[in-house]
Amino acid sequence: MPRALVVEDDPAVQMALVHALRGLGLVTQAVSTAAAALQGAAATEFDVVVLDLGLPDLDGTVALTMLRSVSNAPVIVATARGDEESVVRSLNAGADDYIVKPFSSKHLAARINALLRRSRPSTRIGAPGDMIDLGELQIDLSRRRATLGDKTLDLSRREFDLLAYLAQRHGCVVSRRELCEAVWDQVSISDDRTIDVHMSWLRRKLGETAAEPRYLHTIRGVGYRLAEPE
Template sequence: MKQILIIEDDINIAELEKDYLQLNGYTVEIAQDGEVGFKKALLGIYDLIIVDLMLPKKNGFEIVRELRGKFEIPIIIVSAKNEDIDKIRGLGLGADDYITKPFSPSELTARIKSHIMRYERLAGVKIPADIISHKGLEIHTDSHKVFVNGKQVQLTTTEYEVLVFLASNPNLVFTKDQLFNSIWGEEDFGDTATVAVHIQKIRKKIEKNPSNPDYIETIWGTGYRFNS
């Protein structure tokens, strides 16, 4: 079970984060001032640290700077300070992400999952087989959830099935007929044109530039493939 340290002096926010993370399977500890939080972080037992900036005794900038000199684990700043200069400074000191209050607990959880998996991947830790991950795209086949750069995207059941099928068979080209038969079934009397419609909808949700996709490529005159 992954362990998270929250360094946050606002106990209401800290407890909200803790409750939501525990519901998602994390073990969580809270420190309400910078010095205590920093000492806990030095134990080296945490998989990710969440830190506020405006803390008593030791501010978040100091914590990030000093921890980054000792550990490579993900650090996420969660702060009410929303000026670009604060974000630039925090990220420049080594934070992996910067989330501005108020925030969505579900978004925070998604980003935590993304950063932990990215860290484990870079560190050579085996990623569970129920996650398909590629260039910021993560498909959680156990929960049927899809994330792009840590943010969850909502796909219909069929859109999800098309994406999983392609992502599970990277670099292979599939015709519209093959995709239609694989997803809808050979007994379905629908039109294979629906494949193109679903691909277009998926691209709008997961691609940075749907007209120049990174993930699902059109092979003109043939079909589609997922780039790995």
Template sequence: MNKDQILVVDDEWNMRNLLRIYLTQAGFGVKEAASGREAVDLMRINAFDAVVLDIMMPDMDGWQVCEKLRSFSIAPVMMLSARSETKDIVKGLKIGADDYMPKPFQPEELIERIHALIRRSRQARFQAGQVRKIAMPELTIYPEGREVLVQQMAVELTQKEYDILLLLAEHEHRVYTRDVLVDKIWGTEYDGDYRVVDTHVKNIREKVQRAGLSYNPIQTVWGVGYRWYKG
């Protein structure tokens, strides 16, 4: 099963780095956003299992980010802040945060709270019949759980491989060029070789077909890029 993916949002590098260390050691996959706007952009193109969100940020504060996320995402949000007044906690919960921890915090407590948030979120969606899936012949993707099944058997993908697979599957009628895929998956600051996309697509194809998929779910559009094929 793929790792649960956490988005860490904080404008201070030291705090992001500290959270990344704690979360990675606990077995999570971690992506970072240094601003509220970057966080919203990442949430639109990635399926995160939870968000750890700082409040005091310069461009969009955590409350604004949380309100924006709630307009299109149901991922649980853990707010972190040096502000521990009751009114701040209540404000965060009212606008859609699922939990609130004051700084400084104990890493063990943070990790357990995040596990609890993800567990409750999945249970609630399951009970409400809202677990989203993308289903096609022999292949099923569960975006919230970042799970890929071929004939009900889990396929182990890296984070980037999964992100490419999900992006193409969610936009099956669109052809993505390599540069657009790099911008969306690696970010606009990536300055490496765009052929990295070809390597990841090759790996995805090999893994799903080795797992028993009888067709190639990612088609090459020669001279342009890649698109999804439903089989």
């Protein structure tokens, strides 16, 4: 059975989260501090982590960065902080998703199910041996590795999923809605900045900018297109 780690210091909220996750069939462990979360993640292989940012011993964003060093589990930040800076900082620190309190158990369940579908091997993009070549850019779908020239790109799980999906449709315009459904497993994302931030990171790692694209082109009002440089 999938295992979940809840990191939340408010007893009432923690209890509600544990109840919701166990209702989904997840074996759930709950802790109240960043230190306990890091210890638990180092000792147990979790399938998903639900992390609050307002922890008593350490800022949640710092805890997230440290958590990434001991665990590859997808992380959903569940917090009352809804400002843009907190969203961007959390995504930049390695969060896979971001949800603002208050939220319903159904909403949380949908987000977790989406992450579990994306992270399980049975749902990985591509089949063994699949390789896409776009000039100097090579994407190995089965090994989940991308290289640009002789450099291996250091991509997060979500960044690789975005790149792989666009690469499999190279030359075609992919709408934002399609990316929401295919990469985030959602009909829509409440905050469009999520896609923009991930695209910005992906561009940076490809060595380009939105103003001077080489591979990743923005089609204003529609979506994105990945293409081999002319």
